[in-house]
Amino acid sequence: MKALMSDESHHERELGGQLLASVSRSFYLTLKALPRELREPLSLAYLLARTADTIADTAAVPEDVRLECLHDYEALVQGNEMDHDRLALTIRTRFVSLQGDEAERRLMERFPDGIAWLRTMQGGSLNSIRNVLHHIIRGQILDIERFPGDGQVRALSTARELDEYTWLVAGCVGEFWTEMCITELPTSLDSTVSLGQMKTWGARLGKGLQLINILRDIGEDIQDGRCYLPNGLNGPAELEAEWSQWMLVCQEHLRSGLLYVQHVADAKLRYATSLPLLLGLKTVARMKSATWAQVQKGIKITRLDVAMILAEAALACRSPEALEKLYRKMEG
Structure with a gap:
């Protein structure tokens, strides 16, 4: 089950096209070839995962800040709204300008839109997206802790x-x-x-x-x-x-x-x-x-x-x- 088709179409059109293609490279070929029923939830999950990956990989940001952002991002994905404004501000002020890749800079700029897209999902799709993001973000946190x-x-x-x-x-x-x-x-x-x-x-x-x-x-x-x-x-x-x-x-x-x-x-x-x-x-x-x-x-x-x-x-x-x-x- 999903939210209203108008919301789905808006978010998928805005984020699931050029932005997704620019950050997913060859995997976009797979997402584009998917049956319509699967394209939106899988594209959204990939976009959210790439956002977390960019947070983790921005080495110019101190390790403790990246770890805090990943923990806040995980809480936000799981439905905790308390950290949204703080995380959005940190990403805007600490991460956007440090992206040497134009696609990743736009991905960071559109961070709030990715979360808004997630909010249109319901039922089994939402639960599955939250579950897979939980594991992916855990892996990224371990990566930073193991390789400081x-x-x-x-x-x-x-x-x-x-x-x-x-x-x-x-x-x-x-x-x-x-x-x-x-x-x-x-x-x-x-x-x-x-x-x-x-x-x-x-x-x-x-x-x-x-x-x-x-x-x-x-x-x-x-x-x-x-x-x-x-x-x-x-x-x-x-x-x-x-x-x-x-x-x-x-x-x-x-x-x-x-x-x-x-x-x-x-x-x-x-x-x-x-x-x-x-x-x-x-x-x-x-x-x-x-x-x-x-x-x-x-x-x-x-x-x-x-x-x-x-x-x-x-x-x-x-x-x-x-x-x-x-x-x-x-x-x-």
Whole structure:
């Protein structure tokens, strides 16, 4: 259930178009391809998550201020209005002018509008959005606490910490995505597979996509004082070996993601859901074929890669078998 259509249309038109496209980059392709019933709640959740991410990543703002803002933001998302004016003022005076990226500056400027959009949501959609934001913001708070930006390079201590982090900031999104499919488009998932199984596959897909970001940005993150790979600071050889081990974990997660997409019954939703999987898989292929020196400089796919995946996915998503064939070809 949602509020009046006029309110939905206004907020989605104002925030779910150019602003969302500018801050979501390739993921906007997925949001734009979604069935209408899912586009608004998933777009809103993504916009709110990106707002929290920008708060967490504005390193020029002192750590204690960012942590306080994230706690206030979490309270506001959960329905506590007491912190709204204070948080809006802090974001306007402390964060807006520090954004080097024009899209993120506009995102900070439109902070009150994102909260207003959230207020139009009701029922299961609202509860699911609040739940997923709770986990994402928790992950961002842990990130700041573990990597305080004091000039010292730190690494996560255990594989469990890394798995927890990837679930908090991305794996929970796979579960949220599944919940929204059932809530807004009940016939969109394969009825022969349990909801619990779909959530498990969806969570692993999310964790795999987050691991791609970590593996792709390994060099940049270490320069910024963060190493998400346990034992990654024990020496160059250990870092490369740890990276290779987590690449295997990442690929296993993505294979679960393939199962997830194959069991999406709605054709349009299957196409939209396949895009992050296939774009991530292409990034993995690029990393696997790169030298270690190239990996440390950062790996990205090209616009031509993206265009080819969009075209190939449109054909492959017509059946689970064709999708698996494309996946195996890209996997190499």
